[in-house]
Amino acid sequence: MSQIETFYEVMRRQGITRRSFMKYCSLTAAALGLGPSFVPKIAHAMETKPRTPVIWIHGLECTCCSESFIRSAHPLAKDVVLSMISLDYDDTLMAAAGHAAEAALQDTIEKYKGNYILAVEGNPPLNEDGMYCIIGGKPFVEQLRHAAEHAKAIISWGACASYGCVQAAAPNPTRATPVHKVILDKPIIKVPGCPPIAEVMTGVITYMLTFDRMPTLDRQGRPAMFYSQRIHDKCYRRPHFDAGQFVETWDDEGARKGFCLYKMGCKGPTTYNACSTVRWNEGVSFPIQSGHGCIGCSEDGFWDQGSFYDRLTNIKQFGVEANADQVGMAAAGVVGGAVAVHAAVSALKRAQKKTQDKVEG
Amino acid sequence: MTEGRLVLGPFNRVEGDLEVHLDVADGVVAAARVNAPLYRGFERMLEGKDPRDALTITPRICGICSISQSAAAARALGAAMGLTPPPAGEAVMQLIHAVENVADHMTHFNLFFMPDFTRPIYADRFWHGQALDRFTAMQGSAQRAAVAARAELLHILGLLAGKWPHTLALQPGGVTKAPGARDKVRLSTHLRAFRRYLEEVLFGAPVEDFAALASTDGLKDWSRGDAGLFLRIALDTDLENLGRGAGRYLSFGAYPLAGGHAFRAGVWDNGPQTLETSAIAEDLSHAWMLGATAHPLRGMTLPDEDMRDSAYSWCKAPRLDGRPMETGALARQVIDGHPLAVDLAIRGGGVLARVTARLLEIARTQILMEDIVRDLDPAARFMEAGSLPDQGVGAGLVEAARGALGHWLRIEQGRIASYQIIAPTTWNFSPRDSLGIPGPLEAALAGTPLRPGEETPVAVQHVVRSFDPCMVCTVH
Numbered sequence: 001m002s003q004i005e006t007f008y009e010v011m012r013r014q015g016i017t018r019r020s021f022m023k024y025c026s027l028t029a030a031a032l033g034l035g036p037s038f039v040p041k042i043a044h045a046m047e048t049k050p051r052t053p054v055i056w057i058h059g060l061e062c063t064c065c066s067e068s069f070i071r072s073a074h075p076l077a078k079d080v081v082l083s084m085i086s087l088d089y090d091d092t093l094m095a096a097a098g099h100a101a102e103a104a105l106q107d108t109i110e111k112y113k114g115n116y117i118l119a120v121e122g123n124p125p126l127n128e129d130g131m132y133c134i135i136g137g138k139p140f141v142e143q144l145r146h147a148a149e150h151a152k153a154i155i156s157w158g159a160c161a162s163y164g165c166v167q168a169a170a171p172n173p174t175r176a177t178p179v180h181k182v183i184l185d186k187p188i189i190k191v192p193g194c195p196p197i198a199e200v201m202t203g204v205i206t207y208m209l210t211f212d213r214m215p216t217l218d219r220q221g222r223p224a225m226f227y228s229q230r231i232h233d234k235c236y237r238r239p240h241f242d243a244g245q246f247v248e249t250w251d252d253e254g255a256r257k258g259f260c261l262y263k264m265g266c267k268g269p270t271t272y273n274a275c276s277t278v279r280w281n282e283g284v285s286f287p288i289q290s291g292h293g294c295i296g297c298s299e300d301g302f303w304d305q306g307s308f309y310d311r312l313t314n315i316k317q318f319g320v321e322a323n324a325d326q327v328g329m330a331a332a333g334v335v336g337g338a339v340a341v342h343a344a345v346s347a348l349k350r351a352q353k354k355t356q357d358k359v360e361g
Numbered sequence: 362m363t364e365g366r367l368v369l370g371p372f373n374r375v376e377g378d379l380e381v382h383l384d385v386a387d388g389v390v391a392a393a394r395v396n397a398p399l400y401r402g403f404e405r406m407l408e409g410k411d412p413r414d415a416l417t418i419t420p421r422i423c424g425i426c427s428i429s430q431s432a433a434a435a436r437a438l439g440a441a442m443g444l445t446p447p448p449a450g451e452a453v454m455q456l457i458h459a460v461e462n463v464a465d466h467m468t469h470f471n472l473f474f475m476p477d478f479t480r481p482i483y484a485d486r487f488w489h490g491q492a493l494d495r496f497t498a499m500q501g502s503a504q505r506a507a508v509a510a511r512a513e514l515l516h517i518l519g520l521l522a523g524k525w526p527h528t529l530a531l532q533p534g535g536v537t538k539a540p541g542a543r544d545k546v547r548l549s550t551h552l553r554a555f556r557r558y559l560e561e562v563l564f565g566a567p568v569e570d571f572a573a574l575a576s577t578d579g580l581k582d583w584s585r586g587d588a589g590l591f592l593r594i595a596l597d598t599d600l601e602n603l604g605r606g607a608g609r610y611l612s613f614g615a616y617p618l619a620g621g622h623a624f625r626a627g628v629w630d631n632g633p634q635t636l637e638t639s640a641i642a643e644d645l646s647h648a649w650m651l652g653a654t655a656h657p658l659r660g661m662t663l664p665d666e667d668m669r670d671s672a673y674s675w676c677k678a679p680r681l682d683g684r685p686m687e688t689g690a691l692a693r694q695v696i697d698g699h700p701l702a703v704d705l706a707i708r709g710g711g712v713l714a715r716v717t718a719r720l721l722e723i724a725r726t727q728i729l730m731e732d733i734v735r736d737l738d739p740a741a742r743f744m745e746a747g748s749l750p751d752q753g754v755g756a757g758l759v760e761a762a763r764g765a766l767g768h769w770l771r772i773e774q775g776r777i778a779s780y781q782i783i784a785p786t787t788w789n790f791s792p793r794d795s796l797g798i799p800g801p802l803e804a805a806l807a808g809t810p811l812r813p814g815e816e817t818p819v820a821v822q823h824v825v826r827s828f829d830p831c832m833v834c835t836v837h
Contacts, residue, residue, distance in 0.1 A: 064424025
């Protein structure tokens with residue numbers, strides 16, 4: 001392990017000053033809800049621990065998670081985290097291309113076997129043997145399995161990796177499948193949201209890099225520090241809900257006065273996320289503040305719950321484990337038949353793809 | 362490599378996945394085939410859903426240009442509902458869209474395009490040291506400055522759109538947020554800060570000066586800012602003659618405001634023409650899709666699960682009157698009649714032209730955004746109410762950063778009966794059609810020189826990236 005630098009060394013090499021470093025440590029403590037006494041502990045951990053490498057891969061997705069991540073509130077936090085992971089692999093931001101990029105991924109896996117965190121953005125489509133998402137001539141699901149095999153832990157970024165998100169919407173044409181249904185033998189932390197809030201992403205990854213362990217998870221596998229409260233609990237429009245003051249139509253008097261959006265279909269009362277406290281785009285605002293109800297994008301199945309503008313009474317409550325499972329089971333049942341029919345054809349097609357015959361790991 | 366076949370992919374620093382197959386002869390690309398290897402089936406998921414769900418689902422096609430998707434969906438729904446936003450609502454919608462487009466151009470220039478010039482293959486060039494300092498992936502000083510400036514610019518989206526990516530604020534009748542007087546002050550503050558970045562870092566001069574450039578020769582004299590560094594590199598590496606276009610451009614018109622589109626709609630085929638959207642059809646001869654060539658209102662998305670041998674991409678081939686069309690910032694500026702863009706197009710419309718058009722558009726859009734904010738009246742109406750019809754059709758045609766984006770919607774019995782999307786990169790990276798005519802990128806790649814022994818030819822990278830591909834939008 002001695003050949004791996006510490007976080008502190010990496011940061012200094014990236015031109016981050018000691019002062020900035022200490023500031024970062026106190027910010028981190030604050031962001032994670034830890035008291036000031038944790039600042040020196042974080043600093044000590046980062047000065048002495050070897051850096052945990054991160055591999056960041058992309059499946060079926062829209063890159064909104066990366067987009068969110070690169071504009072995290074505190075430029076310093078982002079710089080630091082980016083500098084920590086820059087040495088490894090990220091196929092959207094890295095410099096290498098083509099086979100060099102594939103080689104870089106392989107090198108990183110080999111070099112840090114059993115010691116890296118795998119961050120997954122997007123999910124694998126399983127229909128047609130994964131042919132709907134081909135990376136380097138191979139289905140993404142193979143890249144995912146390969147990279148996961150030697151990972152210490154996996155972060156499922158966003159609703160895609162955590163739950164499937166809109167590409168898994170009925171009829172789920174590609175059988176987009178969340179990571180935890182494909183990788184069964186690794187600790188997985190879900191950071192849902194479409195996308196997740198940047199500060200939540202940096203917070204989670206910083207915690208894992210700093211303390212070398214998973215944060216406390218709720219029973220859905222989400223970090224409790226960011227997903228233990230409903231949007232509704234801390235919504236600045238909550239007093240209007242309690243007072244029975246609601247927006248009835250777009251841009252009406254109530255809308256101008258910032259009344260509660262419950263009647264416009266707001267899912268804040270059943271959505272666990274930090275939007276109403278951490279907010280978006282560097283703490284500027286969040287959907288409810290811009291006059292639109294919450295759609296519950298950090299909850300399982302939010303994409304297939306009827307109209308986003310129906311009032312909550314009309315829909316099944318999601319965010320409940322039993323219901324989430326039912327949704328998952330139903331989807332699997334529908335696509336099962338389709339897979340069997342096309343399996344033979346796909347196998348032939350696979351044989352034609354030369355690049356795919358490369359042996360894995 | 363001087364003879365044979367080459368498969369390039371995966372490409373990094375592009376949104377999504379991309380594979381390019383090249384036939385090489387005599388050290389140049391003889392023919393290219395572009396494959397979009399990612400398919401999700403958005404159009405099929407939308408069928409049978411509440412039409413308003415399109416406002417939430419289509420933006421999630423792409424995390425980089427989600428507002429363009431959102432704007433197109435809102436417009437298509439509005440057309441079906443017979444609803445147009447009030448002028449102030451329209452202006453805020455266009456401001457939101459403009460911010461995203463500018464942010465995309467910034468990302469392209471700093472994070473996706475320029476880092477290729479830091480490759481060791483250019484180590485002997487006089488500008489290489491400067492390129493390394495400014496544009497080394499994830500570390501360059503220009504990249505850090507750009508990411509910071511971009512994050513501040515996106516505060517405007519935080520303010521007006523609640524969150525970005527994937528806002529919900531754009532509706533068929535207008536926008537959900539009515540900006541107050543205080544918001545107006547904050548908006549101008551953010552725009553002033555962004556102007557400062559542009560004038561100190563990107564252009565090194567007033568944005569008006571760059572927007573006033575009228576010819577390629579004038580452009581080549583521009584020496585200041587990162588734009589100047591790009592031009593020195595472009596002249597030295599002859600980007601003007603690399604990846605030349607076919608002189609055919611399409612724009613649906615950007616930023617419809619009270620006085621018309623800020624950047625006109627139209628067609629350019631070696632000269633200006635009017636746009637007939639009924640002449641658009643998607644050809645499926647080389648796509649793993651089933652069905653006949655059809656206008657998007659009648660077309661469908663049925664993947665060919667056999668992946669037949671005569672096809673090679675999930676991407677359909679949109680054509681206008683049978684012609685492939687290039688779309689993007691260059692197309693918009695040419696069709697809008699900007700003299701610099703027209704001159705660049707007439708001289709070949711290569712890599713230099715495409716990248717310059719984006720810089721030009723950043724400068725022109727900054728001025729436009731400032732105008733919109735200055736004219737904002739907080740007392741105006743920002744949203745009209747409307748109701749969904751039981752039956753109806755609508756088209757939402759907008760300009761994303763990467764070019765012409767269209768949503769075509771048909772409602773039956775109050776549900777989505779069909780939803781078809783043609784994204785900018787679907788035009789630019791389209792495969793061949795039934796006549797064997799290659800798509801714009803495929804055509805632009807022909808003739809690209811390869812250096813001996815190159816496995817990821819750097820010139821091919823420049824040409825591909827000059828289109829700023831967004832592969833997740835391409836096939837969706």
